[in-house]
Amino acid sequence: MVSADISMESQTPAPEERQASTTGAMRWTVHVEVRLKPRASSRFETIRNLVYSYVTSYERLVLPSTLSGWEDIPELLSSVERISVCEAQCPTASLKMEEMVIQAHVYQPSDDDAFEEFSNSSGSRGEDDDTMAASVCELPNRNYEGLWDSLIYAGDIKMKLLDYIHATLVLSDANVDFEEEDGFVVVLIDEVESLTAARAGAMAGTEPSDGLRVVNALLTQLDKLKTRKNVLIMATSNLVKAIDSAFVDRADIIQYVDLPSREAIYEILRTCLCEMILKGIVASVTIPTLKQVQMYELVSKVNGRSDASDGQERSRSIGLRLLALASQCRGMSGRALRRLPVLALARYIGLGNVGLAPGPSSSSAPPAAGRTSPSVSVGIWLDGMEKAVDEQAKEAEHLT
Known part of the structure; x- marks a missing residue:
């Protein structure tokens, strides 16, 4: 379970945004993230208005993209690290400004990587249980940067969740209780079936009565949390049928996440290769x-052929081969897919072929004395990946 304390500013749209959304034409909500420097002290709303004025000076925005040019504005240069155009539901790769409703989100990530862990230990003799029960981390946190982008799903699952969370924040801001806590708390319950096992089994005598009491207590606390406008509860499970129906009924969104599609697998493998x-x-x-x-x-x-140049043909060939590899990986989980590069490197590419890399900025320099070549060709990497996939498939047969 993860609790996150986030410093928030009002997300009420600027007057220009309200006017743009009432013209009657179809407009796509585009989220723009503004990351502040660690010691920046400017007000979030001030930065937000400056960013909005700057972004709306564009005729068209690429989705997603990192903006530049804002450094010419002194107030932004002194406080902002990065401005990024992020998620949008539109099916195109770019939008004209009149086709967008901009939502600017200003945040200042924490550099502190410390977090608290809570165990099940009660302190009484003979009953100590050091199993970690929960951890608490302040968000946003630089240690988690890039994690959202690494999550690849088919369809618009990520946007669906983001839009729902954004809507709840807007509704909460519309009826703000000024005695309420300042923070926004996200509670994530992983493998929630361990706390919400169906009570039918307990009532039938197949489960201990303690399990029944745990479910009842959890449901009671969830009902109490409904009065809190600054708390969002999320839960995950791989055993949906084991969850008590009363818990499921309390969920505003139930999202089934299937195994990655061929297209999602391609993106996962592509990001691994790019890394x-x-x-x-x-x-x-x-x-x-x-x-x-x-x-x-x-x-x-x-056509069965391509009229591309040599460089384009090489990129095309690599892409098609990676797409074929994605087809072979159907049925694998995202976690298993991200293990493949390590397996390929360890078993088929050979650790002796890969030395300590000097880094992308100096990749053209010769390797240092005593080092082997710092990189392998993409063809060798793909060979190793294909062999690793074949091996995983054979091992999976033994488990079925």
């Missing part, structure tokens, strides 16, 4: 995006 390239483990090469490789696949089926 390997960034760290200097794999030699630099351009990896096509999902939309690009889908176009390559379509052209290949229709």
